Amino acid sequence: MDSYRDSLQADLYRYGGKKQAGRYLARFHKLFRKASTTSNPVVLAWYRFLLIRHSAKHHLEIGYKCNIGKGLYLGHSYNITVNPGSVIGDWCTLNKGVTIGQENRGPRKGAPVIGNRVWIGANSTVVGKIQIGEDVMIAPNSFVNRDIPAHSIVIGNPFIIKPCPHATEGYITVPE
Secondary structure, eight states: OHHHHHHHHHHHHTTTSHHHHOHHHHHHHHHHHHHHHOOOHHHHHHHHHHHHHHHHHTTEEEOTTOEEOSOOEEETOSSEEEOTTOEEOSSOEEETTOEEEOBOSSTTBBOOEEOSSEEEOTTOEEESSOEEOSSEEEOTTOEEOSOBOSSEEEETTTTEEEEOTTTTTTTOOOOO
């Protein structure tokens, strides 16, 4: 139960508190965290039903099996798709139109692993079994299908990697 509360509080912290998160985002985070932490099959079925219904209403494709760390922020949260096999670290931001998907063949067959403090801009796509390091900013409209080192900014399609020691400073708020 503590992981549920801690994760939910961290998620809502990113919005400046429960009231500023908006009812539907606060409800989404609550349903997602409950569905991903409960072990009771009856309760899980109920929260899965509510999460699917709520997600469809707001165009969010983030399944309860997604491994997402605390402090998730959904900026302008419509049309966000996250593959259930992907891993997203703590204090990450996903903006409108983000797709985090898998490749089904080739050397990068699988879903991405995204580190802590990663900011992903609007309409960006991250696909394949790749590693995104910590403190990475992916600019809007970027297509990423290769590993990205920590402390970097990713720009464009095809993408360009620029080293930056504090890439997400000012974009991601983390409690001290």
